[in-house]
Amino acid sequence: MNPGLAFDAVTCLRGGRILFEGLSFALAPGDAGLVLGPNGVGKSSLVRIAAGLLAPLGGRVTGEGTRALLSETAALDAERTLAGALGFWAGLDGRGEAVGDALEAVGLADLADVPVRLLSTGQRRRAGFARVLASGAPIWLLDEPGNGLDTVSLAMLEARIAAHRAGGGIVLVATHQPIALPDAQEIAL
Numbered sequence: 001m002n003p004g005l006a007f008d009a010v011t012c013l014r015g016g017r018i019l020f021e022g023l024s025f026a027l028a029p030g031d032a033g034l035v036l037g038p039n040g041v042g043k044s045s046l047v048r049i050a051a052g053l054l055a056p057l058g059g060r061v062t063g064e065g066t067r068a069l070l071s072e073t074a075a076l077d078a079e080r081t082l083a084g085a086l087g088f089w090a091g092l093d094g095r096g097e098a099v100g101d102a103l104e105a106v107g108l109a110d111l112a113d114v115p116v117r118l119l120s121t122g123q124r125r126r127a128g129f130a131r132v133l134a135s136g137a138p139i140w141l142l143d144e145p146g147n148g149l150d151t152v153s154l155a156m157l158e159a160r161i162a163a164h165r166a167g168g169g170i171v172l173v174a175t176h177q178p179i180a181l182p183d184a185q186e187i188a189l
């Protein structure tokens with residue numbers, strides 16, 4: 001199976017307004033898409049459509065391969081320990097053993113036993129990214145992945161994305177912040 005992600009003439013309606021219309025792009029293994037545009041233009045909506053959480057008004061999304069989403073909400077149970085919350089999701093994919101390495105990768109191994117609700121903003125963001133890493137999904141959908149990250153963590157994120165692409169993974173990033181994403185396809189809304 002060759003992963004891929006393509007938008008074919010996708011139109012997005014939200015809150016009674018057309019946010020974008022007839023949007024097409026295609027990402028192949030190793031590719032990155034960078035979604036850019038001002039506040040409220042529809043970047044998060046585009047990522048949600050790519051994740052299958054929001055239906056487009058028109059057009060279609062195609063592509064093979066599982067998709068992992070990092071969005072504003074980390075989607076981790078606040079009352080569980082960090083390792084427990086990540087283990088819940090990874091376990092659903094039969095990848096419970098991947099949690100330890102993911103926590104190491106994002107520099108949170110020391111906080112594995114801390115409840116998610118006690119994490120700082122940046123730590124929570126990194127925890128959300130650890131969930132993506134642990135998923136093993138070939139397609140990463142990252143909505144503002146750099147939010148709240150310090151310089152070291154941003155460099156970690158960029159390095160992990162580069163390694164993912166080098167291994168044939170695909171990434172779609174929506175962001176305001178500058179992020180190193182060499183040769184990314186710009187998707188300007």
Ligand SMILES: Nc1ncnc2c1ncn2[C@@H]1O[C@H](COP(=O)(O)OP(=O)(O)OP(=O)(O)O)[C@@H](O)[C@H]1O
Pocket residue numbers: 014015016019037038039040041042043044045046
């Ligand atoms: N659940 C919803 N119901 C109705 N309208 C919504 C909903 N979520 C978002 N919108 C509207 O859709 C528009 C686009 O929102 P979206 O979050 O996709 O933009 P964005 O480009 O990601 O913004 P930002 O840069 O501020 O994160 C906004 O006008 C917003 O109010």
